[in-house]
Structure formats: structure tokens, C-alpha cells
Amino acid sequence: MTTSRYSMPAEWAAHDATWLSWPHKEASWPGKFEPVPDVFAAMAAALCRYEAVHINVLDDEMERSICRLLDVREIASEERARISFHRIPTNDAWCRDHGPNFVFRDVGTKREKVIVNWEFNAWGGKYEPYDDDNSVPEKVAALRGCDLVLPGMVLEGGAIDVNGSGLLLTTEACLLNPNRNPSLTRQQIEQNLKTYLGIEQVLWLKDGIAGDDTDGHVDDMARFVNENTVVIAVEENPDDENYAPLQENYRLLQDFTCSDGSRLDVLTLPMPDPVYYENERLPASYANFYIANRQVLVPIYRCSNDRVALDILQGCFPDREIVGIDCTDLIWGLGAIHCVTHEEPSLL
Numbered sequence: 001m002t003t004s005r006y007s008m009p010a011e012w013a014a015h016d017a018t019w020l021s022w023p024h025k026e027a028s029w030p031g032k033f034e035p036v037p038d039v040f041a042a043m044a045a046a047l048c049r050y051e052a053v054h055i056n057v058l059d060d061e062m063e064r065s066i067c068r069l070l071d072v073r074e075i076a077s078e079e080r081a082r083i084s085f086h087r088i089p090t091n092d093a094w095c096r097d098h099g100p101n102f103v104f105r106d107v108g109t110k111r112e113k114v115i116v117n118w119e120f121n122a123w124g125g126k127y128e129p130y131d132d133d134n135s136v137p138e139k140v141a142a143l144r145g146c147d148l149v150l151p152g153m154v155l156e157g158g159a160i161d162v163n164g165s166g167l168l169l170t171t172e173a174c175l176l177n178p179n180r181n182p183s184l185t186r187q188q189i190e191q192n193l194k195t196y197l198g199i200e201q202v203l204w205l206k207d208g209i210a211g212d213d214t215d216g217h218v219d220d221m222a223r224f225v226n227e228n229t230v231v232i233a234v235e236e237n238p239d240d241e242n243y244a245p246l247q248e249n250y251r252l253l254q255d256f257t258c259s260d261g262s263r264l265d266v267l268t269l270p271m272p273d274p275v276y277y278e279n280e281r282l283p284a285s286y287a288n289f290y291i292a293n294r295q296v297l298v299p300i301y302r303c304s305n306d307r308v309a310l311d312i313l314q315g316c317f318p319d320r321e322i323v324g325i326d327c328t329d330l331i332w333g334l335g336a337i338h339c340v341t342h343e344e345p346s347l348l
Helices: 036-047 060-071 131-144 186-197 243-255 305-316
Strands: 004-007 015-021 052-057 083-087 101-107 110-116 167-171 201-205 222-226 229-234 265-270 295-300 321-326 342-345
Touching: 004 186, 015 036, 015 131, 036 052, 036 060, 036 295, 036 321, 052 060, 060 083, 083 131, 101 342, 110 131, 167 186, 167 222, 186 201, 201 243, 222 305, 229 243, 229 305, 243 265, 265 305, 295 305, 305 321
Parallel strands: 015 052, 052 083, 167 201, 229 265, 295 321
Antiparallel strands: 004 101, 015 342, 101 110, 222 229
């Protein structure tokens, strides 16, 4: 019997496309929804320069409203042609967490692209309904002609980050939270990650950042930028509530030893000035960037550390354009660029 082997490419590997789910749930940005679609339009306009952009929409009216936002940006016709719309209903816009997790499956000498259909329960049942979001991977698989693989485990895309060579970053606060997979042990969760994503080692960090309603998604604080290098957000102000947890995670990354005995290169990103809306601390972080084919889209927050973070990431990705996108309004929904994007890797 031939064994199937799965592997998840790193985000910097070549993409066929980026997937977005267009925002429409005003309750996710209470009192401040109006500027949010334009932030999505800015992302789509940047991404379509170098890759296809697939946008999940509810209906014709939503598609027309998006087209109006794109029209004012004067996108070149050949780039605009890379944007397509799909009638795939969603409850919310966080495509990183409910979208399709494309991986490669090797069976003998044959390699194919499939979708691992993790269960989505709205971050531990926090926001209902979520049935449309949970159905997105199935609908995308039918659209793209991909097989679905069913691990039977709850997992959001923002909870993990991979280097494409066997390492995966995550947090205990999220993956071991009983509101996700109460019947699974830590070892069973690790085994599922190894089986369906081709992981050899899991790097367990601790808590996430303040204001994060996902119970500590790793994509708000620590990310691979190449096979051997991780950037981690570090708060320098000892009086800030992010100081202690981020310092602890920084130490864990510095101490981690790979199976071959090597250590990771660990670089630090600053945190932006604290962002508040209606007296609520928001999970603003530069680590929530998205690596596209020839660009890196980076959230910025109208503060002095924006430039510092952009320069650090330019050093990490010298062959990619660094595109800062103002996420001061978007972050009121408790997520930024990486939270709303999902890559579809190219089957090379």
C-alpha cells in the first residue's frame, strides 16, 4: 500500500494566488466599519500586481461595491484581470483562520495539491454563527478541483507558522486551550501537525499579545522569514502588559535547539505604540505581515516604529518590495493583514 506524505510550503514559496473573504460583518468593527473595505481594496490592489487574487463574496451587489473601490485605484487592466470573485458565503472576513489550508500530497512519484480541512469553531465558540466560515475550505476545494483531507481537529491558520522544512511555530495558549480540542492531548495535536503538514518539530511558545481574542495566535508575534530565521515582536517598555510574555517567548526561541543540533537565528521587531479604540487595547503588531510573490504586506499604525519595522523586514526580504498598509482602522476588528489573507501555493 502506497503511503501519502503531506507537506505545507512556507509562505515565501511561490503562490498561485491569495484568497480573501470580503468584510461584511459590521459587528466585527462596531462603529468603525466604513473604512475597512478600503483597506481590503488596498491589499487586493497591491497583490494583483504579481499574483491572482480570489475574493469570496456574498452576492452581485457586494462584487459591484468592491469593483467601485478598485476602480478609483486605477489598477492596470492586466493586473485587474488577476482579481476574481466567487460566491462563497462567509460569516466574517478572517480568511487566514477559516480559509483553505493548501498542502502538497506525495503518493509514490506523484505530487498533487490538496486542502487540509481543519475544523473551525470561531476561536473556541466565541462568535456565532460560524457555519459558513467552516464550510469555506470545502467550497474552495470544489472550485479548484482539489481533494479534501479531514484530520478531524480544530485549527486556525493564524495559530501556526511553518518554515517549509519541518519546523512549526505555535503557542500553548492557543493550541492547548480546551475550547479547541478538549479530547486531544498535546502529543496527539503534535502528531496531527506532523502527519498533515509534514512537520518534524513543533516549537511551543507560551502566551500571545494583549487584545488578541484568539487565545494567542502566533502570527501576531513570531514568524519565520526563512528556513533558519524567526522574527519576534518584543516590547521594550517594562510597564507594558506585553513586556513579560514577549520576553519569555523571545528567550524560548533563543534556547530552542533543532534536531540537528543547530539553533535558530532570532531577530526582533519592535511593537507599535499601543493602539486603543473605545478604551480597548487592540492586538496591533508588525508581525502580522503577509509574504506575497514579490512583496511583503506589512501593517503600520501611524507611529514612529512603523519605519523601523519596515526597514527590519526589508532586510529580511531584500528581493521583495515592502508595502506598508495602514491598519489602524482594520485592527479594531482584532486582526490585521495576515489574519485576512491565505496563500495558495504553486505546485511546482
